[in-house]
Amino acid sequence: xxxxxxxxxxxxxxxxxxxxxxxxxxxxxxxxxxxxxxxxxxxxxxxxxxxxxxxxxxxxxxxxxxxxxxxxxxxxxxxxxxxxxxxxxxxxxxxxxxxxxxxxxxxxxxxxxxxxxxxxxxxxxxxxxxxxxxxxxxxxxxxxxxxxxxxxxxxxxxxxxxxxxxxxxxxxxxxxxxxxxxxxxxxxxxxxxxxxxxxxxxxxxxxxxxxxxxxxxxxxxxxxxxxxxxxxxxxxxxxxxxxxxxxxxxxxxxxxxxxxxxxxxxxxxxxxxxxxxxxxxxxxxxxxxxxxxxxxxxxxxxxxxxxxxxxxxxxxxxxxxxxxxxxxxxxxxxxxxxxxxxxxxxxxxxxxxxxxxxxxxxxxxxxxxxxxxxxxxxxxxxxxxxxxxxxxxxxxxx
Numbered sequence: 001x002x003x004x005x006x007x008x009x010x011x012x013x014x015x016x017x018x019x020x021x022x023x024x025x026x027x028x029x030x031x032x033x034x035x036x037x038x039x040x041x042x043x044x045x046x047x048x049x050x051x052x053x054x055x056x057x058x059x060x061x062x063x064x065x066x067x068x069x070x071x072x073x074x075x076x077x078x079x080x081x082x083x084x085x086x087x088x089x090x091x092x093x094x095x096x097x098x099x100x101x102x103x104x105x106x107x108x109x110x111x112x113x114x115x116x117x118x119x120x121x122x123x124x125x126x127x128x129x130x131x132x133x134x135x136x137x138x139x140x141x142x143x144x145x146x147x148x149x150x151x152x153x154x155x156x157x158x159x160x161x162x163x164x165x166x167x168x169x170x171x172x173x174x175x176x177x178x179x180x181x182x183x184x185x186x187x188x189x190x191x192x193x194x195x196x197x198x199x200x201x202x203x204x205x206x207x208x209x210x211x212x213x214x215x216x217x218x219x220x221x222x223x224x225x226x227x228x229x230x231x232x233x234x235x236x237x238x239x240x241x242x243x244x245x246x247x248x249x250x251x252x253x254x255x256x257x258x259x260x261x262x263x264x265x266x267x268x269x270x271x272x273x274x275x276x277x278x279x280x281x282x283x284x285x286x287x288x289x290x291x292x293x294x295x296x297x298x299x300x301x302x303x304x305x306x307x308x309x310x311x312x313x314x315x316x317x318x319x320x321x322x323x324x325x326x327x328x329x330x331x332x333x334x335x336x337x338x339x340x341x342x343x344x345x346x347x348x349x350x351x352x353x354x355x356x357x358x359x360x361x362x363x364x365x366x367x368x369x370x371x372x373x374x375x376x377x378x379x380x381x382x383x384x385x386x387x388x389x390x391x392x393x394x395x396x397x398x
Contacts, residue, residue: 002043002161003247004201011039012251019255020182028179032152032255039157044121051120052155055081059130060150063143071138075131082127085119090322122160124319128286129154133168135290141169149175158251162244164262164282171259178256186256193250200243207236218390219398226393233377238267241280270362271369272336287316302342309341310334320380325387329379336372 002008015035022028041049055078062074083091120126133153137143144150152175153168178186211232214221218229245262252259262282269275276284292312298305310331317330344351358365378387392398 007042011035011042016254020187025176025179028255029152029175030148032156032175032179033148036152036155036157040121040155040160047116048120051081051085052123052126055126055130056151056154059134059154060144060147063134063137064145066137066143068138071134074134075138078127078130078134082123085116085123087318087322094324125160125163125165126154128165128290129168131290132165132286135294136167136169144168144172156252158248159259161248162241163280164245164248164260165286166259166282171257174257174259175255178252178258180256182254182256187254190250190252190254193246193253195250197243197246197250200239200246204236204239204243207232207239211236218393223394223396226390230374230378230390230394233381234267234374237377237380238263267370267373268366269369269373270365271358272333272340272372275369275373276333276337283316283319287312291315302345306338306342309338313337325379325381325383328384329376332376332379336376 015031019028019031022031040052044052058077059074062070065071133143133150144153149172150168153166153171156166156171156175159166211229214225215229218226221229242263249259249261260282262280264278264281266275266278269278292308295311296304296308298308311334313330313334314327315330316333317326317328320326320329344355347354375391378390381387382390389398
């Protein structure tokens, strides 16, 4: 974890001392930009910085031109870069190899000489924010004229690791407001959020170690332990993801900068729609605004709405990782959302009666939602055969 290295502790201490001691707003904003460059260069290295720098420069000038074709070309370039760096191996081994193994072997040999050992640090987050920026400018929003403002938005170090995914229209004013008015109250709130995030990460890391020891022996475990593992998977991913977000929000708040919340008690959701309004909010709203709505949203009837939702959530799954189980996890949630949003129309009068019945049985709908979500985590973490085996094991089947 980047936030727990000795280098980062020294980096953060030096940065915040300088930031709080400098009273000038413009100098503080400049310091934010410099710190972002230092942070990203240290953890990503030259090979990781170069692709992001190229995409950033293209994005900045495409948006400055306010030319719709230039913005569209920038979006295409960013998406292709993401596919190249993050999904090339998955496409070759998971899609091409089963159909044309000879071609896949040739392409794999070529890829070994072209692709880096690992994708550039946070390439998904950079691409998502660049696409958002270009899309909004293409739709008529004003571009950022100051390259320092764009650079700080693009490489803001607290959010690089795991978000929240920012919107430039909100972030840049918040950055200047923080640089002007950071106070002890902001610092105190930030420290509390960081502490909460650290506690969550500590618990999540211990759960990860526990699962790594016992899941390989899953079949031989007592039934009660299997159920504990089932719930521990859901607890672990919530604490891990939300812990990172808490720390990012906390570090930003220590600068006086307010960035959006990313998790709002998702395991209290009353249905699957409510769950996605609470879980990884910046990602789910990004998927809605820049994939689901542009491909048609709910504008063309129920069949097209369901199809658009499945496409959006398949991509949401792949965003988490380049593997089939992530895509299936996304499709699983896409199907769940399609059912939840369409059963009234599909079933007619019985559907309306069922909706009224659900509205009066909140405990049952909550239990159904949590069961659905936690079964999904098996797909998220494991290949389908392993996930199915673990699900059967919860009911004593092998």
